[in-house]
Amino acid sequence: MAQTIVVTSIPQFSHQSSIIKFSKRLIHLHNQFHVTCIFPTIDAPIPATLKLLDSLPSSITCTFLPPINKQDLPQDGPLQILLAVSQSMPAFRDSLISLRSSTRVVSIVADLLVSQALEIAKEFNLLSFIYFPLSAMVSSLHLHLLSLHEQISCEYIDHTEPILIPGCVPIRGQDLPSVFLMDRSSLVYELVLRHTKNFSLADGVLVNSFSEMEENTMRALTRNDHNNNKTQLVYLVGPILQTGLETEPKGSDCEKWLENQTQNSVLYVCFGSGGTLSQEQINELAFGLELSGVKFLWVLREPSNSKNVDYQSASNDDDNILKFLPQGFLERTKEHGLVVPFWAPQTQILSHTSIGGFLTHCGWNSILESIMLGVPTITWPLFADQRMNAILLIESLKVGLEVKFNENGIAEREEISNVIRDLMLGEKRSVIQQKIEELKDVAKGALGEDGSSTRTLSQFVTLMESHASHELIKH
Structure with a gap:
């Protein structure tokens, strides 16, 4: 029975295409795995995602969960996406159960805003990983949000002192991502904070960057305890590029x-x-x-x-x-x-x-x-x-x-x-x-045969194979 990795992402093309490209690179380097994408959907699959899927090898397949009606969701973009993901989780669990009846699922890789999938992974004793289609700098912010939330009591935009994120240059509150500039009592911020609390369930963190570019941040992520005394492995596996839609012909x-x-x-x-x-x-x-x-x-x-x-x-x-x-x-x-x-x-x-x-x-x-x-x-x-x-x-x-x-x-x-x-x-x-x-x-060197990101991806695969072998012995 084939070994399958399940990946999931929010219904937004930039996130979906990044995790698909990550899957394509993984399969290219380690073809003993299959990948199944299970994506929440608002109204219908994103046309650009469907187009990207056309160019993928047969070892990567995609399941779109039953669509959530956009008219039943708030029109605010971030809140709409977060609520659609939450409402799709029962269907995600059902899809995973169905998949496990025909193939051997070894792990779940979930976008940072689909952290409920980490809970489901624990239910089925699967390895789970958070995927950040972001810089290591922004990933560090999300991973340390709980401590930042406790340290700063006012709205971030009103905070006058530089904000210190491990391994990063100091930044002003007004330069934080948009969702952090909303009222801290808002539902969007509350949901983002809830995702952050779930990060402790993951066995590791995958980041779309490379160590030579964000070396200080990588060291800080590796060194700092950001998830309740739990050691998590951090894998910088980039640069992963979303270049699958360059279809304009020569001579344009x-x-x-x-x-x-x-x-x-x-x-x-x-x-x-x-x-x-x-x-x-x-x-x-x-x-x-x-x-x-x-x-x-x-x-x-x-x-x-x-x-x-x-x-x-x-x-x-x-x-x-x-x-x-x-x-x-x-x-x-x-x-x-x-x-x-x-x-x-x-x-x-x-x-x-x-x-x-x-x-x-x-x-x-x-x-x-x-x-x-x-x-x-x-x-x-x-x-x-x-x-x-x-x-x-x-x-x-x-x-x-x-x-x-x-x-x-x-x-x-x-x-x-x-x-x-x-x-x-x-x-x-x-x-x-x-x-x-x-x-x-x-x-380019990071993606080479002996590059830092290539070696890191191999370490990620070794962990999954070790866990899969252990589970076989148990059963």
Whole structure:
């Protein structure tokens, strides 16, 4: 009977695709296992996830749990996801029982926000692991949240002293992830805290980073007791990249345009799959790009006063999106800029020789891509863990520059223009370029045959095989 690892994640593409890519790498290196993904669902499976599953080997299969009706959930994004996961857990347990009747399940790997799966793992005497599709820095925050909750009595955003997270640079309360900036009496914060309490049930922690990049944090995670006197193994198994949807063919408009540009001359501007700007901020960014005189490729989305909009199932009229640009902008910049409505093949773009910089919302996947492809960054965080990711890039790794915002939270055109010119043309560029090239080499080395992340993944597999053998002897 085959040995099967069950993985589960929240109904959000960035999390699902990361754990699927982790599974693909695991199977590639250790093909004695099968992986079954069991995913909670809101309304229907995410189309991008279904598309990603098409490219997977037969040793990875996926089960989508009965959908939770979106109309029966709050419209608040984080709360909607957390409650949908909770309501899906009885179905998850039933699915696991059914799977165990036909295959030998050896462990459960659960996203940090599906910690109820750890309770179910203990019920069936299975090994269980938490999977963080995040930086080690943000993972350390979550793993030490209980002690932070006890140490700080006020709202985090009002805390005046630097917040100390083991192994990380000190940060301000206002730079914590979005869910930590909500009222501490809110249901969202309460649910996140409840997940954190469940972490003590896990036998180990898997993190989508690599030790050479976040060495101090890794040491702190290994050394610090963060779960009630229980020793947990920490595995840094990244960088795991979500590059399975780069389906735009060679010869696309993006590629044709880039082919005509000189090496390292173009700034790529993109705010991820859900990041949005207000109309005022779109105007300032457009004028900033124009003022800089630097060539650019900008992925534009419809403006919104919310910084986080779910575009996974949205259908956008590409031509209509361009109407949100300032009047005459496209005509004035036609010689040195390309605006792409809604979506572009990010990995293909970042790997092109004409790209010299990346203005990014600092989503973790985008950061890993910029590192793996050696592209310096301008940080423009919007929500979630992006402020902490920006701090990692700017203060710890020193591979980018930051955009600064005025008292109204707007980045003004002169500021944008100056930062772009500094990154692309200024004296700082050569130092930043050298640092990210060195980091690129180290990242590729971590994934090599004897790399740190490859060895760590083997240690993870050894633990599962040892537990499986022990259980066979018992029975």
